[in-house]
Amino acid sequence: MKLCRFDDGRLGLVEPGQVRDVTAALDVLPAYRYPLPPFDPLIANLDAVIARVRTVASHAPAVPLRSITLLSPVANPGKIVCAPVNYQKHLDEVRDNAALHHHNTATMAPIHTAGLFLKATSSLVGPGQGIALRKVDRRNDHEVELAVVIGRQASDVEAKDGYGHVAGYAIGLDITIRGPEERSLRKSPDSYAVLGPWLVTADEIPNPGALDLRISVNGDLRQSSNTKYLILGVPELIAYASSFYTLNPGDVIITGTPEGVSPIQPGDVITACIEQIGTMEVKVRAAGGVG
Numbered sequence: 416m417k418l419c420r421f422d423d424g425r426l427g428l429v430e431p432g433q434v435r436d437v438t439a440a441l442d443v444l445p446a447y448r449y450p451l452p453p454f455d456p457l458i459a460n461l462d463a464v465i466a467r468v469r470t471v472a473s474h475a476p477a478v479p480l481r482s483i484t485l486l487s488p489v490a491n492p493g494k495i496v497c498a499p500v501n502y503q504k505h506l507d508e509v510r511d512n513a514a515l516h517h518h519n520t521a522t523m524a525p526i527h528t529a530g531l532f533l534k535a536t537s538s539l540v541g542p543g544q545g546i547a548l549r550k551v552d553r554r555n556d557h558e559v560e561l562a563v564v565i566g567r568q569a570s571d572v573e574a575k576d577g578y579g580h581v582a583g584y585a586i587g588l589d590i591t592i593r594g595p596e597e598r599s600l601r602k603s604p605d606s607y608a609v610l611g612p613w614l615v616t617a618d619e620i621p622n623p624g625a626l627d628l629r630i631s632v633n634g635d636l637r638q639s640s641n642t643k644y645l646i647l648g649v650p651e652l653i654a655y656a657s658s659f660y661t662l663n664p665g666d667v668i669i670t671g672t673p674e675g676v677s678p679i680q681p682g683d684v685i686t687a688c689i690e691q692i693g694t695m696e697v698k699v700r701a702a703g704g705v706g
């Protein structure tokens with residue numbers, strides 16, 4: 416099943432060219448009170464929501480995909496976990512280019528040494544909301560990545576059990592200001608994490624380790640690879656991350672970007688595509704509304 420969030424927080428069942436408005440299915444969610452739980456309520460109750468979606472879908476109104484504003488399919492992730500250098504060819508291009516590594520040894524090491532980092536959850540948007548660039552006098556880059564949404568709490572999980580903790584997959588964009596500062600700062604401005612176009616439930620993608628992924632800017636292909644080149648695959652990343660901290664339902668892992676990162680500017684239109692997930696278009700503007 417493909418589920419999207421759109422417009423003012425509505426829930427959509429994605430069909431070819433259109434979306435069924437199944438917002439009524441959210442009625443199955445428990446009412447949480449303060450203090451709120453450390454997970455995303457929709458993802459934590461995804462099985463119940465999906466069951467209700469199936470019963471309401473046939474009577475749900477359909478709206479054309481192109482008429483809606485797509486939001487992040489996960490509204491409230493507890494954390495956005497990121498793999499910095501998880502494709503060998505991207506590691507090679509970072510090592511060869513001072514504009515990418517800024518002599519920061521952490522960005523030049525393989526993932527087993529460099530570990531993982533976090534983007535601020537406040538950086539998260541959906542494709543319809545666009546990217547608002549800050550520091551436009553500096554280099555801002557796109558990174559296209561397979562995103563994994565955690566469905567079941569994971570702590571010290573072995574890789575062989577990793578898939579059992581996955582709710583589904585989406586496309587992730589890890590937008591990055593290049594420079595000497597901490598990654599968590601340079602990659603966390605508002606809108607610098609794009610998740611979309613929707614959540615594809617894990618049952619539809621039995622092997623996320625063999626998916627073509629690509630991104631183009633204004634029609635020019637910039638990155639094109641396959642998740643078979645991931646150094647640490649999805650279950651290995653879940654094992655690695657959960658050896659340091661608990662992963663909760665709704666937590667997002669973006670799995671790293673292949674070679675070909677390149678600058679983006681206000682006015683650009685990004686098109687990102689991952690096989691078996693879909694395609695999303697994201698507009699780039701300058702923060703503050705200019706561009």
Ligand code: MN
Pocket residue numbers: 497498499558560589671672
């Ligand atoms: Mn990245």
